[in-house]
Amino acid sequence: MLKYIRPYLLWTLLSPAFMLLEVFMDLLQPQLMSRIIDVGVKNSDTAYIVRTCIIMGLVALTGVVGGVGNMIFSTKASYGFAKDLRSDVYRKIQSFSFANIDNFKTGSLVTRTTNDITQIQNAFSTCIRMLIRSPFLFIGGIVMVCTISWDLALVVICAIPVLALFVWFLLTKGRPLFMGMQQKMDRVNTVMQENLAGIRVIKAFGRSDFEKQKFKTANDDLCNASLKAMRMMSLSFPAINLIMNVTMILMYTFGGKMVFNGALKPGQIMAFSNYVMQILFSLTMSSFMLMFLSRAGVSVKRVNEVLNTQPDVSDGTNRDAQVTQGMVEFKDVSFRYPNSGGDPVLRHISFTAAPGETVAILGATGSGKSTLVNLIPRLYDVSEGEILVDGINVKEYELNALRGGIGVALQESVLFTGTIDENLHWGDDSASDAVIKEAAEIAQAAPFVSRLTDGYETALGQRGVNLSGGQKQRLCIARALVKHPRILILDDSTSAVDLSTEAKIQTGLREVFGDMTVFIIAQRISSVMDADRILLLDNGEIIDTGTHNELKQRCAIYREIVSSQLGEEALKA
Ligand SMILES: Nc1ncnc2c1ncn2[C@@H]1O[C@H](COP(=O)(O)OP(=O)(O)OP(=O)(O)O)[C@@H](O)[C@H]1O
Ligand SMILES: [Mg+2]
Structure with a gap:
């Protein structure tokens, strides 16, 4: 975390410096007061009293300047620090691979970027305000009481270890409770985030009550965990009060006797009690600060987990590697999802897609089609084997x-x-209007866009809610085409598009982007039968590959799919 403090070092140092000013002024006040009593009142010297009062006023004013300066600088430092930290965490999350994201839950990432960083920020600002104040007030106070009376100071010095022991006990008990609190907060955010993202499905299925209950459980858990932690912490108030009051009683008992004996002046005992208050107050503040720190320590750990995660997909070392032809080779590729621990989802996949070829992947739900194509742009990395694009292993490319x-x-x-x-x-970003229009034409998005009153300037809602499924799919295809890629992957991208539109899209792709290597994943035979090659995937393995006609001749499973979708006659044609 120190790295993030460095840019704000000046403010971080100025803040305690101003605090020091305030502390000195605070320490002066009781002295001045005791003078008023022991000199001014005793000698009935009104002029002395007035003069000292004016000095006290000035001292208080200087103290205010110190306090305000401290506040301003600590705020600037802590907010700047938190801003930088937040943006780094966010940037780190952007660099995560799909597998990294699967690993942390989205809700947890939200908590870490918001609540956890706020905890750290609060602790940081409290620290630079109090870190100086408490020890200086404490040491200053001890020095002052010692100068007034050694004997009486012993009472105070005895109270300190008792208080320290108590604070230590609170801290060791508190930390796991704070950890629990943050985890419950994760849960609330995860439930809420998932719920809001899927609110339409929830309503469609009439699952609102179930979801409400789920949220209530998570929310109650958070409340209970917080109560548990706070109950623990609330112990500190009465306990510290008790220790303070006992110290005060002892001090007045002994101090009173000393005043009677003439060993101490009345003003001195007043000043003494003031210093004792300051000492105990500084200890209380320290204990709160330590609690804050302990809580922030948990958050620091959680934020560091994000910052220290190595994205398991990172830039390769070959800076010159570029996708120029669009040739894709799978060499004995196997893949299992990193955190699922189950069987491989893909097994021993080998094939080559030549530049300009259209390769269709056909297979049942869950057979691994999406997984297979996601490996090409390294959304996940292969577990075994290798994938070459234009003869270079995808891991050697820079990701961009x-x-x-x-x-x-x-x-x-x-x-x-x-x-x-x-x-x-x-x-x-820099695509011209002509390129945008061309992509929209080929993806068959142009017809419906031109019917919208605002055309291309039509505003889309979150996730494109104001479009139909098929319209969204067509825009997604257009979006992929805009950058004129060498390799195009359409993962079930025409499932919500009617047959004739789909045929137009495929024709457009062939005519305008003839040299582009295209992967088409589809469930419909009609979507794949014109492909140069069809990979038939079953349970993570390629069971056959060939053209529509070849497979129709020799592959029983393919024949079955054809006859179920197109009827028996299609097999004879
Ligand atoms: N992120 C993930 N973590 C763990 N397992 C996953 C993940 N995504 C998919 N799987 C599993 O991998 C298998 C293959 O999934 P995949 O999405 O590749 O299937 P698919 O052939 O594209 O299916 P569909 O036709 O329904 O899109 C499935 O059994 C699925 O449960
Ligand atoms: Mg899929």
Whole structure:
């Protein structure tokens, strides 16, 4: 965390410096007061009293300047620190691979970037305000009481270890409770985030009550965990009060006797009691600060977990590697999801897609089609074997170079808040209007876009809610085409598009992007029968590959799919 303090070092140092000013002024006050009593009142010297009062006023004013300066600088330092930390955590999350994201839950990442960083920020600002104040007030106070009376000071010095022991006990008990609290907070955020993202499904299935209950459970758990931690901490108030009061009683008992004996002046005992208050107050503050720190320590650990995670997909070392032809080779590739621990999802996949070839992947739900294509742009890394693009292992490419050459329309069509035009520019920021229009034409998005009153300037809601499923799919294809990739991956991207539109899209792709290597994943035979090659995937393995006609001749499973979708006659044709 120190790294994040460095840019704000000046403010971080100025803040305690101003605090020092305040502390000195605080320490002066009781002395001045005792003078008023022991000199001014005793000698009935009004002028002395007035003069000392004025000095006290000035001292108080200087103290205020110190306090305000401290507050301003600590705020500047802590907010700046938190801003930088937050942006680094966010940037780190952006660099995460799919597997990293699967590992941390989204809700937990939200808590870590918001609540955890706020905890650290609070602790940091409290520290630079109090870290100086407490020890100086404490040491200053001890020095002052010792100068007044050694004997009486012993009472105070005895109370300190008792208080310290108590604070230590609180801290060791508190830490696991704080950890529990943050974990419950994760849960609340995860439930809420998942719930809001899927609110339409929840309503459609009438699952609102179930979801409400789920949220209530998570929320109650958080409340209980917080109560448990706070109950523990609330012990500290009465306990510290008790220790303070006992010390005061002892001090007045002994101090009173000393005043009677003439060993101490009345003003001195007043000043003494004031210093004792300050000493005990500084100890109380320290204990709170330590609690704050202990809580922040938990958050620091959680934030560091994010910052120290190595994205398991990172840039390769070959800076010159570019996708130029679009040839894709799978060499004995196997894959299992890193955190699922189950069987491999893909087994011994080998095939080559030549530049310009259209390769279709056909297979039952869950057979591994999406997984297979996701390996090409390294959304996940292979477990065994290798994937070459233009003869270079995908792991050697810089990620931007690799992904820049590959256009992907993922199975789930996600668009972002903004206009259609902005969404299409996602593929390439600098794309001209002509390029955008061309991509939209080929993806068959242009007809419906032109029917919208605002055309390309139509604003899309979050995730593109104001479009139909098929419209979204077409925009996603257009978005992938805008950057003129060498390799295009369409993962079930025409499932919600009617047959004739789908045929137009495929024709357009062939005519305009003839040299592009295209992977088409589809469930419909009609979507794949024109492909140069069809990979038939079953349970993670390629069971046959060939053209529609070849497979129709020899592959029983393929024949079965054809006859179920197109009827017996299609097999004879
Ligand atoms: N992120 C993930 N973590 C763990 N397992 C996963 C993950 N994504 C998919 N799987 C598993 O991998 C297998 C293959 O999934 P995949 O999405 O590749 O299937 P698919 O052939 O694309 O299916 P569909 O036709 O339904 O899209 C499935 O059994 C699925 O449970
Ligand atoms: Mg899929």
